[in-house]
Amino acid sequence: MPLSFATDIRPLFRDDPDVETMMSIGIDLSSYAHVKAKAKLILSRLEDGTMPCDGPWPNERIALFKQWITEGMQA
Numbered sequence: 001m002p003l004s005f006a007t008d009i010r011p012l013f014r015d016d017p018d019v020e021t022m023m024s025i026g027i028d029l030s031s032y033a034h035v036k037a038k039a040k041l042i043l044s045r046l047e048d049g050t051m052p053c054d055g056p057w058p059n060e061r062i063a064l065f066k067q068w069i070t071e072g073m074q075a
């Protein structure tokens, strides 16, 4: 089974500060459609370690997000 946004990806984002802060910057990390549309930009910031602002994700988490993209970004 491919990874899904609801089950595998959404829980990676903290309601606060991830969703809360990024909402005010124009990216809704709680929205499947929005994360799908911005996936490349999000991945680039996860990979360069500049997001989240309070500490980069471990590689396994980034790999999971990448896998979700590769598998076609299921809801």
Ligand code: HEM
Binding pocket: 012, 013, 017, 018, 021, 022, 025, 027, 041, 042, 045, 046, 050, 051, 052, 053, 054
């Ligand atoms: C996993 C969680 C997060 C992801 C995936 C994420 C993703 C992103 C992305 C893709 C941008 C670039 C937006 C653009 O160029 O239009 C950005 C910008 C920004 N984010 Fe986040 N973010 C996360 C968490 C946070 C947190 C926790 C904070 C601070 C509390 C934060 C603060 C900012 C700020 C201030 C900017 C604008 C300045 C900049 O581009 O560096 N983000 N974020």
